[in-house]
Amino acid sequence: MTTTFICLELRRHFRDYVSVFFIAVLPAFFYLIFGASQSYKSESAGHGNVAMYIMISMAAYGAVTATTGIGGMAAVERMQGWGRQLGLTPLTDAGFVAMKATVALVFAAIPIALIFILGVFTGASGEWSAWILSSIAVLVGAAVFSVYGLMFGLAFRSEAAVGAASGSLVVLAFLGNIFIPLSGTMLAIAKFTPLYGYVALARYPLTEGVLIDSNGNPLPAEPLWVPMLNLSVWAVIFVTLSTYLVKRGRGRQ
Structure with missing residues (x-):
């Protein structure tokens, strides 16, 4: 039965062409514009080139957009009565979570x-280990932001709030050193924002922690524990707030 629900959910989401566009096509377009079409794409960046650096960044942005939207809609659906409908089926709460996570x-x-x-066809290059490890880091790390979307859905209980959560990722992406290289005070601020640790971990197999400032100059390598701590702390914050909002919602019933 879980497989049937997963297939139905995938079909339903694929019919939402606007969401699919923002999740897949838009980040790919950003990569082509800011990475593949630029003259500096072949310049060295760690164990690869700049095109690969930008490719990883845009893939991370697209992945968190996907998980945030689906996590938020899961919360809204449960509170708008879909949970009671599912209660008539053999699907358990754990099964529901597993389905949405899948x-x-x-x-x-x-x-x-x-x-x-x-990236393969437009000049992105790097060591094979960087390709594999970065893709895994992008996919696994994006799961944290499904809880971010869940938090918004629980807090505001509307589809508009879920859209706002996904939209807020644009601002967080700028602050998190995804779209443009930051330096100085802005880089110091970025290290405390949610997307910074995630994208830094995704790039780590390529750059080994070396950052690039706004002028294209390399900065000293950053220890691995910095992005790991950032992502871990924000994961705890998202989970704690979501748990509180669930308890608050039950108290109102």
Whole structure:
């Protein structure tokens, strides 16, 4: 039965062409514009080139957009009565979570696969280990942001709130050193934002922690524990707030 629900959920989400566009096509377009079409794409960046550096960044942005949207809609659906309908079926709460997690990971894999394939054909290059480890880090790390979407859905209980959660990722991406290289005060601020640790971990197999400032100059390598701590702390914050919102919602019933 879980397989049937997963297939139905995937079919339903694939029919939402606008969401699919923002999840897959838009990040791929960003990669082509800011990475593949630029003259500096072949310049060295760690164990690869700049095109691969930008490819990883755009894949990460697309993946978190996917998991945030699906995580938020899961919360809204449960609170709007879909949970009671599912209560009439053999699907357990654990099964529901597993189903949504599977759907979120499938959708997160779409922009990753699309952008990495584009990277192969547009000059992105790097060691094979960087390709494999970065793709895994992008996919696994994106799961944290399904809880981010869940938090918004629980807090505001509307589809508009889920859209706002996905939209807020644009701002967080700028602050998190995804779209443009930051330096100085802005880079110091970035290290405390949610997307910074995630994308830094995704790039780590390529760069080994070396950052690039706004002028294209390399900065000293950053220890691995910095992005790991950032992502871990934000994961705890998202889970804690989501748990509180679930308890608050039950208290109102």
